[in-house]
């Protein structure tokens with residue numbers, strides 16, 4: 001990703017972040033007021049001002065102020081707050097450079113609290129130093145993802161309930177066995193992204209990369225706009241970390257996200273692969289950060305997956321370096337609108353929220369993507385709340401809502417997703433594009449280790465994959 005792309009991601013992501021943050025704060029008002037006067041971000045008058053505030057909260061020296069007031073609670077702030085509180089509990093000066101704050105603020109700590117924090121902090125220190133056991137074999141599951149969702153170019157994406165499974169084991173020679181989607185096209189040499197991920201993991205561990213055997217049962221459509229490359233990167237990274245016996249510092253660092261973004265270049269697929277759900281990610285000038293965007297309950301994702309591949313590198317090549325101001329204004333409003341609609345559950349606003357002028361029209365003008373516009377119109381006419389080009393395409397995703405429980409228990413005529421899938425197939429046929437539809441749901445969870453050898457379980461503490 002070049003600097004221009006990164007700047008665009010920052011602006012779009014920051015605005016969407018401001019919207020999400022405003023909603024988040026609304027839900028946290030009770031907690032904030034219980035802690036005392038809240039420097040409410042809700043009072044921020046413009047999206048731009050809110051975006052500046054987001055940035056200052058995450059990176060300025062005022063961080064401790066905001067944290068102590070309970071205005072925000074984010075994973076990467078836990079570490080700093082904990083350190084400050086422990087230091088205060090221990091009676092140390094807050095001004096010797098370590099706490100990063102030095103405001104002389106009184107933190108609400110009693111003896112029990114201090115002991116608990118001290119204990120937690122000790123555990124955290126052990127985690128940082130911990131040299132985990134190297135392992136011989138590991139199985140990892142990684143989800144498909146649908147990025148961009150219209151205007152969230154390079155910054156927004158959601159994880160889908162389509163999982164690939166990768167087994168990695170130490171071997172006397174390098175080998176990749178690939179089954180399922182893309183088995184005829186995927187490179188089986190060291191350029192495979194599973195290997196790229198694994199190499200990054202061993203590098204992070206400071207260990208030489210041993211010969212590994214990879215077996216991938218791939219259910220994520222290959223090079224179709226459903227995040228097959230990000231899933232492969234994360235499978236390699238996670239599997240590699242487990243084999244290397246290296247645990248990343250997660251508190252305050254989101255280190256796995258940094259490693260994955262360094263390879264992929266943007267967080268819109270890799271963040272939902274790691275954390276699940278819908279994720280909004282930006283680069284804050286120092287590192288990649290991401291936040292969960294709540295999804296409305298009961299939504300389904302209807303995918304039309306063409307029977308041809310569309311490489312992201314080709315789909316990016318059609319985009320110009322410069323964006324017209326009116327197109328930027330159009331898309332900035334839409335990403336804010338989309339995040340607001342998702343967070344608030346107002347599915348009626350999803351349609352406008354998924355409109356875009358940054359990449360979708362440019363890509364849809366290509367002959368290979370001629371199905372995109374007719375299909376979006378057909379899906380919406382058939383009852384979808386919205387539809388958009390998934391990732392860099394050529395897959396089109398439509399969102400339907402109102403589902404509850406298992407769809408196979410629902411009367412066919414009441415199933416909006418089926419009507420939408422049929423309409424998408426008809427639209428594809430009308431422009432002579434072949435493919436299939438796939439009906440799925442977002443998944444709340446991200447990539448996970450299914451099992452490892454030797455096992456993780458010991459004594460009475462057991463884990464599902466080890467049972």
Ligand SMILES: Nc1ncnc2c1ncn2[C@@H]1O[C@H](COP(=O)(O)OP(=O)(O)OP(=O)(O)O)[C@@H](O)[C@H]1O
Pocket residue numbers: 145147186187191192193194221222223224225226227228229230232269310311312313390391392393
């Ligand atoms: N194990 C792998 N799985 C998938 N793609 C791989 C793998 N290893 C290497 N690649 C490369 O990544 C490319 C696919 O990534 P690409 O970004 O084009 O599609 P995608 O990730 O499926 O879609 P999108 O990023 O738009 O959601 C392939 O052309 C291939 O060169």
Ligand SMILES: N[C@@H](CCO)C(=O)O
Pocket residue numbers: 147148153154155266268269312315316359391392
């Ligand atoms: N945001 C990316 C997604 C695919 O990697 C793009 O649209 O090119």
